[in-house]
Amino acid sequence: MMRTVFDRLFRFFGPQYWWPAETKFEVCVGSILTQNTAWTNVERAIHNLKKENLLSPYAIVQVPDERLRELIRPAGFFNQKAERLKIFAKFLIDNGGFEKLSLLPLYSLREKLLNLKGVGRETADSMILYAFEKPIFVVDAYTKRLFYRMGFIDSEKIDYDVLREKVERSLPKDIELFSEFHALIVKHCKEFCRKKPLCEGCPLIDGCKFWRNGAAQGSHR
DNA sequence: CTCCGGCTAG
DNA sequence: CTAGCTGGAG
Structure with a gap:
């Protein structure tokens, strides 16, 4: 069936060769930016971030909120999404990045992601499947x-x-x-x-x- | 349930 | 001109 x-x-x-991104971090950024948003708009936002060399957790936590909001503006909901990206980037840094987090069992990782403001079930599962490469639908x-x-x-x-x-x-x-x-x-x-x-x-x-x-x-x- | 939002295909 | 976009929080 x-x-x-x-x-x-x-x-x-x-x-389809998904997810369309160069790095795990880019996958996660995309999964947050695409929340209820057309992908073409997300591409614009990601392009802006790339152009400014901001596609790394460290760069995201450091860039001023105002600047980040402006760069991801094309993706819509930019105020909340800027905050969500910051929270996620800080989470990665505080938890040893993808390497350390990948050591967690799938559902432990999922719980951690779901505890982040701005990461719901679909976003969490997209990250788990396409960035952490663990089997969840x-x-x-x-x-x-x-x-x-x-x-x-x-x-x-x-x-x-x-x-x-x-x-x-x-x-x-x-x-x-x-x-x-x-x-x-x-x-x-x-x-x-x-x-x-x-x-x-x-x-x-x-x-x-x-x-x-x-x-x-x-x-x- | 409502708000958050820019962008474009049709 | 607007329907609809790979949702999530309060």
């Missing part, structure tokens, strides 16, 4: 929307961890698999399973409850 969805997406879109609004429409879950309001565990239980605990799957879901939901769905040419249309119910507005059916 879950495996079939992955296979179809993989065959259709090919490998990242759930997001796209995942809930897709699985709801496919008929795998009864509501898009399903609890984050309930859905995460549901997916994890139905697949092998494989970092590469989880990485590609989440990336493919994002890709697919941007191209087809949008809020206003574009079902034409959808690689998952076979067996999709949403499509079968004609909920796709009957515009093309």
Whole structure:
């Protein structure tokens, strides 16, 4: 079931090679900046930080708040995100960086990340999977929307961890698999399973409850 | 539940 | 012109 969805997406879109970043720190910065924000805007912000050589924990804690806010402005919510980046950078420094933190068991690390102001479950799991490279499945609004429409879950309001565990239980605990799957879901939901769905040419249309119910507005059916 | 926000595809 | 964006805190 879950495996079939992955296979179809993989065959259709090919490998996504996520997360698009040069360093682990950049992955984490991106995961904070992209909270409820279009990635193109995040790219602008990251580009600004790179240009100023600010993509390191030390640089982030040192740069004046006002300056940081200005640089990440394109990513929106810049006041809170500037604070969140500072808090995360300080956390890394205080805890021995990725090397030391990576020694922790997955769920210990997750707890530490969740205790940080500005790091919720999706952000924490994105960091764990794509920066710390430990096997956890990242759930997001796209995942809930897709699985709801496919008929795998009864509501898009399903609890984050309930859905995460549901997916994890139905697949092998494989970092590469989880990485590609989440990336493919994002890709697919941007191209087809949008809020206003574009079902034409959808690689998952076979067996999709949403499509079968004609909920796709009957515009093309 | 509301606020936080710049940016752009359509 | 605005819907919608890989959320999280209070």
